[in-house]
Amino acid sequence: MRIGELAERAGTTTRTLRYYESRGLLPARRGGNGYRTYDESDLKLLRQIRTLQDFGFDLEETRPFVECLRAGHPEGDSCPASLAVYRRKLDELDALIGELQAVRARIAVRLAMADGEPPLCELGGQEL
């Protein structure tokens, strides 16, 4: 299959596929006319990348998963390097979620205070 069909089947664009190739993530065979040629396994790789991208992984973080698939494993996360990325991502997410919740709480307090409610309680001495 050619680049347009692959892009459409994966719900993405040709530009994105060329970009992935430029990053060495999704190299393509070439037909005699210079056109890129892909097969079903490329679609699988691409879908792996896209899934992780949707999760908020950046491109480099998807590389171990892609290489894992290319090495013959049925799942991209069957390899230690992929699992390491999972674990790191979990830590990052926990940290980020914690920060966001803290910010959320502080905004909520300020909103309540500015929105007419008088201060009712101390909140651990946190500066607001």
Added chain:
Amino acid sequence: MRIGELAERAGTTTRTLRYYESRGLLPARRGGNGYRTYDESDLKLLRQIRTLQDFGFDLEETRPFVECLRAGHPEGDSCPASLAVYRRKLDELDALIGELQAVRARIAVRLAMADGEPPLCELGGQEL
């Protein structure tokens, strides 16, 4: 006070202050020599901006708070426009936190599955 002192007192850089001025957020008086001149009220505006930036507000979102202060209110969030930004931000944060938690959960499941644990339970039929 001149730009260097203001930057230092606010824990930021002169470049940042000039950028804020270019965005119309923190205009400066000028002395006879062309130097920017600031006073304590500018420091207060700047600190308001920085606080909100630390919360993850982008610059445009800080504008209502700055204008509120400049209008003479003791707090930047004493004005309806600021409260509206607060509320919108809370909604955004809730949505974002929810998404991140969902992603976190899906990664955790995949990690557990790939990490040797056999699948123990159904999780609402969610595709993994």
Added chain:
DNA sequence: GCTTGCCCTGACGTCGGCGTCAAGGATTAC
């Protein structure tokens, strides 16, 4: 043959919030 539609490469644009450098003028310290 001509049009239409795919494909190619190369390169610049986007977004936000500045960093960093260049080339000068002003002020301050000694």
Added chain:
DNA sequence: GTAATCCTTGACGCCGACGTCAGGGCAAGC
């Protein structure tokens, strides 16, 4: 007086994941 330290404007760089255009080649239908 002069060196060091401020200040000025202007302009390019950065990051990531592409979008978008320019200028051209190849293929297929009529």
